[in-house]
Amino acid sequence: MFAVEMSVCPVLASVPRESRLRALRVAACTSSSKRLETVESDEPPAKCPRLTDSPTDTGFLPSPGSPQPSSPRGTNCHPQGPLCTGNFLLMPIRDRQLVYRALNLLTGAEVQCKVFPLKHYQKKIETYMQLPWHRNITGIVEVIQGDSNAYVFFEKDYGDMHSYVRSCKRLGEEEAARLFRQITGAVSHCHQSSIVLGDLKLRKFVFADKERTQLRLESLEDAHIMKENNDSLSDKHGCPAYVSPEILNTTGAYSGRSADVWSLGVMLYTLLVGRYPFHDSDPSALFSKIRRGQYCIPDHVSPKARCLIRSLLRKEPSERLTAEEILLHPWFEAASNPGCADQDLSSNDQLVPDVPQNSDNIDSFFC
Known part of the structure; x- marks a missing residue:
């Protein structure tokens, strides 16, 4: 069994993306290069x-797999078991609170989901929205707003x-x-x-x-x-x-x-x-x-x-x-x-x- 958040309203986040910055050229380093310490x-x-x-x-901080301290009572904004929101089935990731593996039930594609309280999520993703696209920085795929939480979906990692x-x-x-x-x-x-x-x-x-x-x-x-x-x-x-x-x-x-x-x-x-x-x-x-x-x-x-x-x-x-x-x-x-x-x-x-x-x-x- 998995939990279903009621009255989920899907909202696609229009994340502006700009063209990639031109790659920096690797230049030779000489003894006079700025602040290069060789002594x-x-x-x-x-x-x-x-x-x-x-x-x-x-x-x-503890290493991966080490027991994580439990959150103070009342700070968790969502259930710890699997849940469903929009077209996504969300499955908890061990030792990562508020982070889920997300499976698109229509396409079968897997992404990652972070859950934020609805009243705070815009502040949390403000940096993602401002930053121009870069191949070495994770981008937002989709945002779904629920009654009390916002579900922000990111590209899958390995x-x-x-x-x-x-x-x-x-x-x-x-x-x-x-x-x-x-x-x-x-x-x-x-x-x-x-x-x-x-x-x-x-x-x-x-x-x-x-x-x-x-x-x-x-x-x-x-x-x-x-x-x-x-x-x-x-x-x-x-x-x-x-x-x-x-x-x-x-x-x-x-x-x-x-x-x-x-x-x-x-x-x-x-x-x-x-x-x-x-x-x-x-x-x-x-x-x-x-x-x-x-x-x-x-x-x-x-x-x-x-x-x-x-x-x-x-x-x-x-x-x-x-x-x-x-x-x-x-x-x-x-x-x-x-x-x-x-x-x-x-x-x-x-x-x-x-x-x-x-x-x-x-x-x-x-x-």
């Missing part, structure tokens, strides 16, 4: 710790980057470059459209195909729409592993774009290394490391990848590359053409070694 001496000599299980009160990196431990540079280019392209498109993402992390990027070659930014509900291109934010919400030093250090406003770029640096490091650049089971110690910019890069990471990581994970926000500038970094071309990689590395150094079987469990540290 090796700024890397702390301390050994990089492996991720370990954290206490439940450390502020880290798993998220969070789970993928957990299963792979870390990625080779060629694959990491291909996926990170798509991630950065989505963020750059948002920034150019006066949107700051805020709580940016791997989990928010999902695969658009079964082959796991095409990524999309899945969630814009936490994004901020800038006014008159002013990206100043004071919001402190976010995953501890991705938070930037200025958010921890300042009591006032900070640059939302620069904070997003820091999060991109954390994501790139995690793709290539298989663990977060900043980690400690004690939250205060973790935040202290982030404030100091204390991290290390393993030897297997190529010089150009090191250069890019250091150009993003810089304590001073103004010294970081912009999202648009990241796309011009030579690492993307070098990683896509291993034969043209840095000459000071041997062929063995180009291989990413397997994670030792006795390495600490990293599951609970991925947001």
Whole structure:
């Protein structure tokens, strides 16, 4: 049996879509390129710790499959079992409240549905409506209004980057470059459209195909729409592993774009290394490391990848590359053409070694 919301009124959302932005050209990186850090001496000599299980009160979000805290009574705006609205059968997704797999009963097509209280849903989808279409950002397919809820339908996905990196431990540079280019392209498109993402992390990027070659930014509900291109934010919400030093250090406003770029640096490091650049089971110690910019890069990471990581994970926000500038970094071309990689590395150094079987469990540290 499944629940049926009464008096459901279908309304198609006319989501304006503009033509794609012209692809950014990948240019060669020279020693004078803007804020590209290539000096090796700024890397702390301390050994990089492996991720370990954290206490439940450390502020880290649980890994996929971990028990989720129950919502306060009265906050759920819909039944937890299957339900039917319009032409769609909605089936709950485990560990994802207010999100359903949606099957079109007329066409058999599968999409994803997010349920919002009717009085709040327009604010929730405002960012989607403003943002021009981009191939690496999920778009709204349809909106159906019920008596008390709004059902917003999105394109289907095939798993998220969070789970993928957990299963792979870390990625080779060629694959990491291909996926990170798509991630950065989505963020750059948002920034150019006066949107700051805020709580940016791997989990928010999902695969658009079964082959796991095409990524999309899945969630814009936490994004901020800038006014008159002013990206100043004071919001402190976010995953501890991705938070930037200025958010921890300042009591006032900070640059939302620069904070997003820091999060991109954390994501790139995690793709290539298989663990977060900043980690400690004690939250205060973790935040202290982030404030100091204390991290290390393993030897297997190529010089150009090191250069890019250091150009993003810089304590001073103004010294970081912009999202648009990241796309011009030579690492993307070098990683896509291993034969043209840095000459000071041997062929063995180009291989990413397997994670030792006795390495600490990293599951609970991925947001």
